[in-house]
Amino acid sequence: MPFFIIAGAVNAAIAVALGAFGAHALKERLSERYLAIWETAVQYQMFHAIGLIAVGILMSTSLFGPSTALSWAGYLLLAGVIIFSGSLYILSLSGIGILGAITPIGGVAFIAGWIMLIIAAVKFGR
Incomplete structure (x- = not known):
């Protein structure tokens, strides 16, 4: 299903853009604490963009379908x-600061x- 490949690629592009924005435009405007939080958001967005691409590839090939x-x-x-990442x-x-309370919901979704990818792999292996 190309949706997840597209969603992953879009998120990867956004992560690169926001990473550059943080490193250049926000470097002098944010405290070290908030810049580190920004960088965490960028990293997790990129990691999971790659995961989205992987899911899309698995769905669109004969590997998993x-x-x-x-x-x-x-x-x-x-x-x-x-x-x-958004929060x-x-x-x-x-x-x-209250936005930090929302962040773990995204972590649980990750x-x-x-886990759902693991379940798909186990089902495929049967």
Whole structure:
């Protein structure tokens, strides 16, 4: 399914752009603490963009093919990027600490997405 390949590629491009933005435009504007939070958001966005691409490739090849578990994996990884990295980007720029309480929801989505990929692999192996 090319949706997850496209979503992954878009997120990878955004991660590169936001990484460069953080390193150049925000370097002098944010404290070290908030710059480190920004960098964490960029790293997790990129890691999971690659995961989205992998899910898309697995779905669009004869290796796994379309499956409900893979679909869930992709959607959960995408939700994780939006919630986890998104909340950290906003936290870095706004300093609103309560946003840190939202971030773990994205982390749980990441973990669930990877677990769904494991389930898809186990089902495929049978």
